[in-house]
Amino acid sequence: MRHLILGSGIAGLQAARAIRSAQPEAAITMLGREPDPLYARPMISHLLEGSVQPSQLELGLPPEVRLISQDEAVAVDAADKTVATQQGRKLAYDRLLIATGADPRGIGAQNTDLENIHFMRTKVQVRDMLEALPGSRRALVLGGGLVGFKAAYGFLRQGLEVTMLIRSEYPLSQQVDPITGGLVRAKLQENGLDVLVGRDVARFEEDGSGRVRGAELTDGTVLDCDVAVVGKGVLPVTGFLQGSGVDVDLGVLVDEEMRTSARDVFAAGDVAEHFDLARDERWVNAIWPEAADQGRIAGLNMTGVPARYPGSLSRNTIRIFDLDLTTCGLVNPPADSGYEILREEDPGRGTYRRLVFLGDRLVGAACVNRIEHAGVLRSLIGSRTPVPCPREDLLRESVHPGGLFPFSR
Amino acid sequence: MRQVVVRPERCVGCMQCMAACAAAHSQSGALAAAIREYPLPGPRVHVGSGRYGEGFPNRCRHCDPAPCMTACLPGAIYRDGNWDTVLIDPSRCINCASCAMACPFGVIRYHRDPWVSPGRAVAVKCDNCLHRRAKGLIPACAEVCKSGALTFQEPDRAMKRRTDEISRRTSGYVDQERSGEEAPGFMLLRQLKKRSGQLAESGRGPR
Structure with a gap:
């Protein structure tokens, strides 16, 4: 079986790993635009800070994956099962993964082509x-x-x-x-x-x-x-899919198995438009951890191992100086639309927590400092189940993960 | 392979597991000396207090696939397949807290750790006491737990025990001796089991 992965980001890498684990013999080709070996994209901000060395960003490919770098797809022929590239290559596939990611949004100002x-x-x-x-x-x-x-x-x-x-x-x-x-x-x-x-x-x-x-x-x-x-946001890279038979909205439309509208063509990562678990609608959540999950699920399905992706959530963790911030789901819901908000601020300890509820579900959370239990909230949002405890208990900085009652410390 | 099995309903909230865990991951390895160390060793198991003050020993589940591992940017989190344990390589950890958002159980902490990174804060979590296992010892939390909330045993045996506990809760209907609702053979079988159990308890029947 020939697997072709367009894109050399984390979605493509996780897909390659999943494919390799299920099919030790399959041929895997990865097409990447960038000259560098695979690296963890979010860490480039740490590189700018000077807190890490370039080599710390590098991610290893699984064995026997052919990486074609500095080339990109210009057209996909889903009927013929081939991909044409910028450098004139024509690559045939049995299963195709579109993991081309997203490009920064441009701005309307004049003279943006200046150096620096x-x-x-x-x-x-x-x-x-x-x-x-x-x-x-x-x-x-x-x-x-x-x-x-x-x-x-x-x-x-x-x-x-x-x-x-x-x-x-x-x-x-x-x-x-x-x-x-x-x-x-x-x-x-x-x-x-x-x-x-x-x-x-x-x-x-x-x-x-x-x-x-x-x-x-x-x-x-x-x-x-x-x-x-x-830094004005990103847009999915989908231009090369025009006329390919792969349905595109803002991103490439995928189902729960990360399949696109074209046979044997999958999509994952920042380019894919799936379902947002908090917003309850189709959405592109162009973030690294979701790309990693989607890539893994797509890779498994490409080998015939059934795997389901329930949907994505926007989320982020940033640490600036001594302030930690995590956000997840729908933190800023539209006004007057039935969302309820709970807040608690402790200026003495420098903590703040905001929770957004819709009906009996938690749909969004932002935590400033004491973020160790943010994952429990994310898991609760992602599960889409009724909050199993008094809502106020979730405002405490520690949340008990079993019965969801607060820690004392 | 034996694992630490958690029975939260048995936790009395004494927090001895936390002290034992911190001591096991200290420079000296002994509690009396560990409390004077800098940086102070931190526990990797955390006892929470419930709404009624009840305890809950919260420990890494070593999930597979582990969400923290997928979310780790520098690839510092990995699985030791031999010990079925999710570990963090402190030399690769950049303390970005991406794993905090990934862990559905909230078991990862960020601090200087005398054992792995005295110089800078990193993500720290349960390592299943692999250093103790190598010496033939069991994980410190399970060793010190006196109430049976944390035990070190084969998961299969723990599951069997759990199934038996649940089965006993539904034994009530054996006493009801209803007739006409189901095939008489089932009622006969239950009564036989019940009588032989009573005989065994009284010491007169086969064990």
């Missing part, structure tokens, strides 16, 4: 950012999402002055409520970050040699910067 304006998505991009550091004093971060925060944190740790531009009213507005966003913002500001809300870049300015020198904002303000990072 980066996306933060790949190891190469972070390497370029690190190379720009020695001559840089001021960094500009566009976007108050997780990538923006990780970039800002990395630059601060590297000793740069950092300004963050956020279009919405508070940071991490897609992930958390204003209180949590405020705590994170305060922590970064304490450590030297400048945050400007409600503004965006209109155009970047050049220093005369092709490098970025500053940015003019939508309100006319001009800011100096030697390096800029754009």
Whole structure:
């Protein structure tokens, strides 16, 4: 059996591992766009911080997997069971996995092609950012999402002055409520970050040699910067699927076995659109742990070992300076829509917890500090079962995982 | 292979397992000396207190597949197949807490550990006391537990015991001696078992 995996991220890797464990003899080919060997993508922010070495990111392939790097699919012919690539290859398959991931969303500003304006998505991009550091004093971060925060944190740790531009009213507005966003913002500001809300870049300015020198904002303000990072979210890479017979919405539509609409074609990871367990609707949750799970489930099904994927949940864990934050599920539900919210803040201990309920189910949680039991909440959200204890008990920082009663310590 | 089996209904909340676990993972290996060490060794089993003050010994289940392992960014979490144990390689752990979000039981902690990483905080969890097993000792928590909440035994035997416990709870209908509701053979069989059990208890029947 010939398995072809498009993409060399964690979904592709977990699929390759699952295939290899079930079929020691199968031929596995992986097509990757990047020049680097496989690595753990979320760790590139640690690379920027300087807290890890590049080699620590590397992930090993299972035995006998053929990796074709620096090439990507341009067309899929699901009837002929072949994939055409950028470099002119034509690869035949028996089972195909689309795990091409997502690309950063561009911005509307002028002059974004100047040197030292980066996306933060790949190891190469972070390497370029690190190379720009020695001559840089001021960094500009566009976007108050997780990538923006990780970039800002990395630059601060590297000793740069950092300004963050956020279009919405508070940071991490897609992930958390204003209180949590405020705590994170305060922590970064304490450590030297400048945050400007409600503004965006209109155009970047050049220093005369092709490098970025500053940015003019939508309100006319001009800011100096030697390096800029754009973190405005990602979009699934699906362009090459036009006319292939594989149904695409925002992402590639998949069922519980990670099968697409085309026979013997599967999809997993940031490119796949499955079902969100908290939102109760189709959704692309482009996050690493879900990509890993989806890849494993897809890989098993590609070998004929039945495996089911129940659905995904947005979730994140970030540690900035001495503040820990985890979020999971639907933390910011639409107003007046039947969601109930419980909150508890202990400024003395620096903890905050916000829980979102719909009917008898927990659908979202955000925890600031004392995050050790966040997984219990995630598991409760993902199970979609009624909360088995008084809701207030979940506000305590420790949750008993068996009967869901709180720990004393 | 023998494992630590948890029976939460027997936990009295004495927390001796936590002390024994911390001591077993200290530099000195002895409780009296361990409490003066820096960094202070932490327990890898955690006794929770329930709504009525009842105890619950919360211990890593060493799941397979383990969610923490799939979620670990640097690949620091791995399974030791020989011992059926999920372990963390502290030299690879970057203390990112991704595993906190993955673990459905909340058993992973983040701190300096005298044993694995005196210099920096890392993820720390139950290692099934493999260092003690290598010396022929059983896990410290099970060794010290006096109420039978943590026992070290074959999982098959624990499952059999559990099945028997549940079966005994449903024995009530044997006493009801209803007739006409089911085939008479079943009633006869039950009465025979009941009588022979009573004889055995009184010391007059076959054991």
